[in-house]
Amino acid sequence: MKHTISVLVENHYGAFNRVATMFSGKGFNIHSISIGETEIPEISRMTIVTEGEDKIIEQVVKQLNRLIDTIKVIDLTGQYRIERELALITVFYQKGTRIEITNISNIFRGNVVDINNKTITLEITGPPDKIDAVINVLEPYGIKEMARSGTVALKRGEQLKQDKKESVL
Amino acid sequence: MKTPNSKMTGAEIFFESLKKEKVEYIFGYPGGAVLKLYEKLYDINYLKHILVRHEQGATHMAEGYAKATGKVGVVLVTSGPGATNTVTGIADAYMDSVPIVVFTGQVATHLIGNDAFQEADIVGITRPITKHNFLVRDVAELAMTIKKAFYIASTGRPGPVLVDLPKDVINAVSDFEYPEKIELRGYKPTFLGHQNQIKKAAEMLKKAKRPLLYVGGGVIMSNGERELRLFAKENNLPVTMTLQGLGAFPGNDSQSLGMLGMHGTYWANQAVNNCDVLFSLGARFDDRVTGKIDSFATKAYKIHVDIDPTCIDKNIIVDLPIVGDVKHVLAELAVEMDQTPDFSDWWKQINIWREECPLTYEKNDGKLRCEYIIEKISEKTKGEAVIISDVGQHQMWISQYYKFVNPRSHITSGGLGTMGFSLPASIGVSFGIKDRPIISISGDGGFQMNIQELITAVYYKLPIKFFIINNSFLGMVRQWQELFHAEKYSFTDLSESNPDFLKVGQAFGLKSFSTNSPNNVDEILDKALAYNDGPVLVEFKVVKEDMVFPIIPAGQTVNEIMTKRLDPKEMV
């Protein structure tokens, strides 16, 4: 089963590597990983999507906690959360299919961000399964290239407020 | 005298910080990137620098010192090759949770990444084998980083920490103030066990009919041996120990079942297999202990006390985890227990197993055997020596035949199984321990892996006994070849290629002996143990093709235990 794990880490030299090294060293797989700043400059948030049996995920969380640079580790799986991913997808078009592709983009509330005489590039945001769906639909037209950002996630507002009181931050 | 706030160079800050950490010894080797530190060191008298002959030796010395004293071992080496030579020792310390701090020189910060002369990304290389590591980029952070390094290495589950020191940082100037306390928001080891879990453990133990304490190195690291002894004694509990746990409970006590696992005693492994409550204290259910996971202690309710949550439910799923310091948990637990329970049936059964399959070896053919030597050493030192073993057959025989009565007395490379550990580690031990005999025991293979450090022992006149169990083979590998690899003795026979150990000893300036007869063992041991003006080397030429028994083949169960060499006649 896929798990989305949110990790607050010290925003300094090597912290990201340490997490990545731990994953490869222990043989845990990483489906996606994203990292960026938080509201506090010296803390970054990593969102890791990983897959495994419960026993493995339990180890993943413990091993993450064990790293000195990790401040807080939350497995968001099964919790109310917001998950988003961004994809840039460049698709081939022919006479007639350009409109179809733009329509698909509209249905998924995407944006056309680039176009030339052969290809059109869409920007799609949403939960990862929505991105999967878009890709599915676009595949028959011929996808030239694609970049996915990996998932970012947060707990939903209500819980976040409660949590803040006892949070380390 | 410097006042706390005056400007200092990085080199001065380095040594002032070590002074604050009460460092007594640095095991080190100089080189370009650390010249400035060595320049400063020249005038320092509040700590002693021990010059090694190879940086791997330095790390094992630091480990030996740390394991024997409980203090942090300190290493100082140069960049590039100096740093990479420490890797094996750091990995060893990581696997066995040994608190050491390794300082490596590094090229100047503006050269990092340029493939500069003697540059190696040692922080990257050691990331998976350190508890934590640091690259100091600014001299203003040096003191704080050193404070953090010692704190992280020595608290929680101990382990190695590496601090990389670029040349320009050591040369730069800054204010010095050593922090009194530190807070690391990402590092807060759990110390006290959960009260309710402890109560529950006590209840389970009270209900038990066939309990067993399974004791690992964590008991020794937490200095919990007194609590363990009291607890085991008052509740009449059988105690089995891991390789790293030996000494936590006296090996000569009737309640000790000796070591468990692959080369453990038959009765300890039977007890594991048949107990109804298995109480693990500071041990990690390593595969050398458990054998086949599915068959390990299947009848038992399993309680696991460990300071490191990642150890819990890693290899074996337990019924009751307690995260905390073993010493404290044991003290709390003792309060919960009431009258001494009656385990006489269980003890009767254990004693039957003891008699069914005792530890034995051939004594009547006049040949010299490792087991005999270890028994004799155990007898003569009353189990009170510090024994530093290497890796291989002799290591297992030591664990079986030496009756350790004190903690921190069995110093060995367990997790990584590093040949070449014993010789340098014993040097580290002898700087820390002055009131007990220090005996390094190696095989003829492992002895040659850090043989260069013999001169370190000679130079510092350390009263170490270097015993070589020379069976002219890489014995443990030979044993596996005989048992599991079609008797193809591929590259394990050293009889044509070993040096003359007696002459080696003499060349390095050690008092040296050699014998191949059991009749000389008494006399030689007496001489070696009585000589304290420097190191002694004794080569024991033992039979070539002995095997360690019992053995439970890897991944199997006590039912597959082999207790002796199969007689060729029986095999047909």
Ligand SMILES: Cc1ncc(C[n+]2csc(CCOP(=O)(O)OP(=O)(O)O)c2C)c(N)n1
């Ligand atoms: C550095 C290293 N290389 C290889 C091994 C694999 N190994 C384990 S035991 C052993 C043989 C050890 O032989 P020796 O030192 O003579 O001791 P004995 O087993 O004969 O007591 C070997 C090669 C190891 N543990 N460590």
